[in-house]
Amino acid sequence: MEFAKGNTAAPLIVSCPLRHYGTRLLTQAQNRIINRASGHEFRARPDETVLAAALRQGVMLPYSCRNGTCASCKCRLVTGEVRYPFNPPTALDTEDLADGRMLACQAVSDGDIEIEAIEIEQVADIPVRLLPARVESIDELTPTVRRLRLKLPRGQRLQFLAGQYMDILLPGGKRRAFSIASPPSETEFLELHVRHVSGGGFTGHVFETMQAGEILRLEGPLGMFFVRLGSPRPILMMGGGTGFAPLKAMIEDLIHAGDTRPLILYWGVRTASDLYARELIADFGQRHPEFRFVPVLSEPSGDWSGRRGFVHDALIEDHADLAPFEVYMSGPPAMVHAGRRAILAAGGSEVHLHYDSFDFAPDIPPMDRT
Numbered sequence: 408m409e410f411a412k413g414n415t416a417a418p419l420i421v422s423c424p425l426r427h428y429g430t431r432l433l434t435q436a437q438n439r440i441i442n443r444a445s446g447h448e449f450r451a452r453p454d455e456t457v458l459a460a461a462l463r464q465g466v467m468l469p470y471s472c473r474n475g476t477c478a479s480c481k482c483r484l485v486t487g488e489v490r491y492p493f494n495p496p497t498a499l500d501t502e503d504l505a506d507g508r509m510l511a512c513q514a515v516s517d518g519d520i521e522i523e524a525i526e527i528e529q530v531a532d533i534p535v536r537l538l539p540a541r542v543e544s545i546d547e548l549t550p551t552v553r554r555l556r557l558k559l560p561r562g563q564r565l566q567f568l569a570g571q572y573m574d575i576l577l578p579g580g581k582r583r584a585f586s587i588a589s590p591p592s593e594t595e596f597l598e599l600h601v602r603h604v605s606g607g608g609f610t611g612h613v614f615e616t617m618q619a620g621e622i623l624r625l626e627g628p629l630g631m632f633f634v635r636l637g638s639p640r641p642i643l644m645m646g647g648g649t650g651f652a653p654l655k656a657m658i659e660d661l662i663h664a665g666d667t668r669p670l671i672l673y674w675g676v677r678t679a680s681d682l683y684a685r686e687l688i689a690d691f692g693q694r695h696p697e698f699r700f701v702p703v704l705s706e707p708s709g710d711w712s713g714r715r716g717f718v719h720d721a722l723i724e725d726h727a728d729l730a731p732f733e734v735y736m737s738g739p740p741a742m743v744h745a746g747r748r749a750i751l752a753a754g755g756s757e758v759h760l761h762y763d764s765f766d767f768a769p770d771i772p773p774m775d776r777t
């Protein structure tokens with residue numbers, strides 16, 4: 408088993424109501440897991456995470472990074488014990504632990520447990536598929552961002568919700584996550600925005616050797632980051648760098664659905680030349696009567712007259728009370744982490760805050776859905 412970064416800690420055990428850490432590893436038969444919030448019940452195989460077991464049996468717990476860092480899968484452990492044999496639960500702070508929280512993507516149950524977790528019904532009927540796709544085109548959006556257009560086999564369509572992501576499957580069981588930048592109404596191509604990671608194996612390949620015509624293997628759609636079309640709330644979106652990609656898909660989906668709720672997009676990048684979709688964004692303004700765009704530069708040149716600094720600071724400066732909003736954010740983990748804290752402190756609610764944190768790939772085994 409390969410581990411993600413920093414996985415040097417011994418396996419952890421967390422129990423409820425008295426939580427404690429230890430190094431004990433137990434072998435176990437299938438455990439019964441009950442979600443008190445929904446009444447759903449499912450079984451976990453030995454050494455299967457609570458999240459993997461839930462998804463395998465159609466119980467749609469929220470998740471994003473699947474390596475213990477983003478907190479999307481945080482829920483409450485009501486009774487029983489869990490342990491963390493893969494990655495340590497980095498996204499839990501002392502307050503979370505004292506409050507009986509656990510991370511479903513890393514927690515393995517020790518015996519039967521009861522949890523309290525929200526479930527995301529909207530994705531329950533969307534099948535996760537393994538598909539080949541041909542690289543149709545590779546375009547330079549900036550010196551460090553490429554757009555890939557991928558074509559599925561003739562007659563094949565991928566059902567997904569705007570904002571979800573795909574895994575690109577690589578040799579050796581590795582996988583790399585990329586948000587789908589095109590909306591579901593675009594049936595010809597899947598679009599990805601790929602930022603070059605210095606020393607990165609897959610993104611290095613995209614920038615240096617990938618040619619149109621190459622066949623990729625995909626798994627998806629994945630994740631619970633998608634636009635809530637049914638919500639009446641005004642929308643705030645915040646993206647950092649290529650975190651714009653899933654937000655683009657969401658905005659296009661909202662426009663396609665004729666949803667004209669007030670919508671403000673904050674996009675944080677380093678310099679003005681990193682704003683790689685200005686024309687498209689201007690077009691959003693033409694097609695959506697209540698759309699506003701706020702670019703925020705962290706390293707602007709002298710002639711920049713717009714917003715400066717961190718993108719989440721700009722959003723909070725403009726909105727002292729976030730309680731009325733549906734908030735979506737995606738991009739670098741540091742931005743998502745800081746944004747989450749700031750948004751909750753400004754009255755935003757966990758239920759109406761949705762995010763994908765672009766953590767680097769955990770190299771975890773695929774989720775078994777058989």
Ligand SMILES: Cc1cc2nc3c(=O)[nH]c(=O)nc-3n(C[C@H](O)[C@H](O)[C@H](O)COP(=O)(O)OP(=O)(O)OC[C@H]3O[C@@H](n4cnc5c(N)ncnc54)[C@H](O)[C@@H]3O)c2cc1C
Binds near residue numbers: 472572584650
């Ligand atoms: C849900 C989700 C959606 C994502 N969507 C997008 C997207 O739409 N566009 C996009 O550009 N990226 C996206 N990412 C991030 C993307 O998956 C990683 O950048 C990619 O896996 C890097 O692969 P690699 O093989 O090039 O790097 P690797 O060979 O895996 O990494 C090499 C080293 O680079 C560092 N590293 C790798 N990735 C990152 C990173 N993202 N940030 C900081 N350091 C890193 C690590 O130290 C790592 O050891 C997403 C991630 C997640 C979890």
Ligand code: FES
Binds near residue numbers: 472475478480481
């Ligand atoms: S911490 Fe579990 S999905 Fe990110």
